[in-house]
Amino acid sequence: MSDEKDQDQSPEEELDPQKLADEVAGGIEEASGEESAAEGEEDDQALADEWAAAMEEAGETDDEEPEPEPDPVKQVELDELQDEGRPGGNGDNPELEVILDIPxxxxxxxxxxxxxxxxxxxxxxGSVVELDxxxxxxxxxxxxxxxxxxxxxxxxxxxxxxxxxxxxxxxxxxxxxx
Structure with missing residues (x-):
């Protein structure tokens, strides 16, 4: 088939790369024909079956929504903070206690x-410097x-x-x- 086309073209005619690619692709499709379409459907079905088996093992099915995993963070109630006085607590100026040890x-x-x-x-x-x-x-x-x-x-x-x-x-x- 391709031999006839090669003979029809004269050396002066240029090759169209797109036309050539289409011819090659058409030849591959004809060769594989209906067999590859049937195999593709079988492969898709096998893959779907594998996924279904994996989902069943995990405990999930298409009929029900997956249950959310329990949150590992627990809420803890804290007591309300009470003002029990400031450090030092001698009453005069408690804010001063914070800075008393600064050199x-x-x-x-x-x-x-x-x-x-x-x-x-x-x-x-021995020099003398006069001060103010x-x-x-x-x-x-x-x-x-x-x-x-x-x-x-x-x-x-x-x-x-x-x-x-x-x-x-x-x-x-x-x-x-x-």
């Missing part, structure tokens, strides 16, 4: 001055750089200490922060 840096400032770098580089042992405070004036007590009090120097067991003479009020401390 802070406390420092005493004798005085301060501004000098140019040229003069700073010329300092050596008079002798006998109280020192500043700073906590994390914030002024909280004034005091005077004292000696305690051969160590320096400071006696607070004036504590800055809370409102004044807040005002200085701004």
């Amino acid at each position: 802070v840096r406390i420092s005493m400032e004798v005085g301060a001055t501004k000098i140019p770098i040229r003069n700073l580089l010329q300092l050596n042992q 405070r008079l002798a006998g004036e109280p020192l500043d007590v700073l906590v994390n750089g914030t002024l909280i009090a004034h005091g005077e120097v004292v000696m305690v067991n051969d160590k320096f200490g400071i006696r607070l003479t004036d504590v800055v009020s809370q409102s004044e401390r807040i005002h200085r922060l701004r």
Whole structure:
């Protein structure tokens, strides 16, 4: 059959790839014919039977809906929370208990001055730096750089200490922060 078609075509005629593909596909269908259609139906039926058997083993059939599996999460009822007071509970300021153990840096400032770098580089042992405070004036007590009090120097067991003479009020401390 194909030999006749090849002889009919002249070398000048071009081959149509689509037409050639259709002819090949038609030849395959003719060769397999009705046998393949019957085998296809048998294969489909065998596959459906296998699925039906598997569904029966799993306990499911087409007639009934599959039962949902029980939820492994259990609901638990919890008691209502009660306010039993705050830590410390000494009544004055319970919010303060939360921060009482936080470390802070406390420092005493004798005085301060501004000098140019040229003069700073010329300092050596025995140099005197003039401060902005008079002798006998109280020192500043700073906590994390914030002024909280004034005091005077004292000696305690051969160590320096400071006696607070004036504590800055809370409102004044807040005002200085701004």
